[in-house]
Amino acid sequence: MASISAAAKATSAAFAHKKELAAAAPQQQQRASASSRRARSGRGRVRAVATPTRAPRSPASTGSVKSPMTTTEKILARASERASLEPGENVWVDVDVLMTHDVCGPGTIGIFKQEFGEDAKVWDREKVVIIPDHYIFTADERANRNVDILRDFCQEQKIKYFYDIKDLSDFRANPDYKGVCHIALAQEGHCRPGEVLLGTDSHTCNAGAFGQFATGIGNTDAGFVMGTGKALLKVPPTIRFVLDGEMPPYLLAKDLILQIIGEISVSGATYRSMEFVGSTIESLTMEERMTLCNMVIEAGGKNGVVPADETTFKYLEGKTSVEYEPVYSDAQARFYSDYRFDVSKLEPVVAKPHSPDNRALARECKDVKIDRVYIGSCTGGKTEDFIAAAKVFLASGKKVKVPTFLVPATQKVWMDVYSLPVPGSGGKTCSQIFEEAGCDTPASPNCGACLGGPRDTYARMNEPTVCVSTTNRNFPGRMGHKEGQIYLASPFTAAASALTGYVTDPRDFLS
Template structure:
């Protein structure tokens, strides 16, 4: 199944040439993604815009994707366009009203626009006795059967999640792991963190139920083309920094509204050296800056991840060199320190060190942005290296069933063959819980690790507005898995450099 090993790196200029030749043979474009892998020429010098002819109308990646999906040669920021939709994702909270609206507006006899392009992922309120929450998952199942939805990641046995082979967990991570995220595509989801998938070089954004109901019926949506902000992240990542620190740095810089209505493009050597999971961490949080979508240029790392999970074709695009950006920010990542977002806003940036006198009540590692395999491995690495016991209850919620299995089976690099689960157990953490969104957004009162008291929590999640994790007077410090693990060992907000 794996295609790894057959491919040299594809340079940016090669990819652009490829992109161009693919466009010219569009009618014959039913090719597999393997075409990309066939490019073996050495890196060519960058071609000038005039010599290619492909950049008469230079566009950013986001503009290109939207142009292609609206049958336009070019689009410009501010234009309203009808975009075709490749995929619509919805979950147990917004799925029922989305189908309710679809049926109300299109009629009980109407069929969905494409039963292979709607992806239903129950993940929010799963392991709860709340009857309405359970009813909503049942309704989603009813809809999946009624409309013969191909991708429905169901859970029926809530007592033992392992007994549900189809159940995945947190939708944004499951979308990637199940091969639904593809370069060049347009994805909408009824969840603000749908922007997570921009890590794959696609246009992905969150919408409400009414817009989603419209897509269910038509496969299209009227949207405004966003202007693009460019973030160039250069330099070598210090060993104590993670992608979470970078996005907290950026949100702190531009504020929780700094990206409103805009696309946020992340590029530079720090991004190209990053794994897909780390790129997801960055794109996941663009909505915390108000961004419409986040996007990373697709490269071999992207193609390898996607090709291991899907054999359907896709058409990657890159921004033109002379594309217009509304703003550009440059960061030397080697100079960034471990950061937190202090209560009660994701842009309340402070260094972890600055907050080290803040005593905490608990630590939470989980969610779409901070509950992936590598997030647990990083936390485990720090705990292994530091030794000792956690001083506060430390809750672990793997995002998906696959992440859960990884936590229990994959040896963590540099940890003498131990798994993350073994390291967490030795350190005295609470045993990893069943995969779901859990306490990231509070949820029903009986949700695992929900803040039911006005406590202080260091969390790898993405949002810390008042009440987000449950209690209105709770205080949440957003942090990287390293910082979260260090804080668990210290009993205060802690700088991971003290332990690594």
């Protein structure tokens, strides 16, 4: 178990924990209604559909609630065609999207063929999404072969959504290539409220930001889903996290989730769903909600959920033509436990080596000398993550003191880094600010360095160095070297640390 410093304990006073079954706070749980069925039209208009067609007994559309349920329970109830269900029940659910990538895809395909036959067809070629992203820009022959296996399979099965890459010398020569799967899923419209998304990657929970049930599974389960479109899932009880208060300008969602994991530990949500509500959550952008949900697995969580709202619907405009129907926790839903946070009182935090729950205030670690900074991954490599880092560099006007590696999560993020003006910069792009600050040139989108992929992976930790990273895990050896030390931090804190060469509270630069 992580040790929590005295200062961090003092911070803990900013929230209270009610460890008992609790009824929901009524005002924020009443959005569910039959008219909440939404769809994208060509011009991004939202139209109401009076009668849900998919599930006639949809619990989300009933006026009087006989069996109050949480968002997660409702999604699983609908996916299993049940009027109601209880946490702990095992149910067969229909899967809306199955995602796999180059690390687990070949094994999943192997099991699918072995069990369903060489000539078998996937259950739905439009619901299997295959995203090469882990080990792409490497000379490792087996890694390259694994992408070839995906390509052959997708051609054979006529998989509709395969984001291929062939020319490794320049990712931009591959218009289909996206990059890090969880961010690509969001950007390509595969994350939709009320649906079930399973992926062969533990950070699949990222999509909970959309009010979707999303969780990671292994190759064998994925092979089964590939053949049948169904999965046997145990309904998790839901822990509710109520985050209220205005978000201070020096905090990011990464600080919130590190705060929470530090509070409940790396196994505090094992077999549980984590639902995030409250005025702070409502104010977060989609990318920040993703950061929050992305790391629920680091607390052992099965899935994370943020209720879909106008922010969600607006993000989805133009991204999907699939109809979706959000669901919301009932006012009387039962939660396993409740945590409350006053976000206005929180401070920037880091997770010290070698556990994501080893929380400390960033300012407490100001004497920790670092060797490098990494900004990237599904957790911390989105457009807003780079804009946040750029803001710190801009505010300081100084140069970085340690090598600073930047790996945009996807091709779209990369383009944003090179094209979007950073607010308050007089029109400069992130890439210009990074160059002026002396960072490494933003690299080709992929996951590799976050998990210490093949040895020739860009920015992999091949020496026992100390790194401040916007990624999600700091286990021994996670980014490569077994004796390496990783401090998990927000993009603000990572950029501030790059400027000083020590773990640094971003308030030193952000007024």
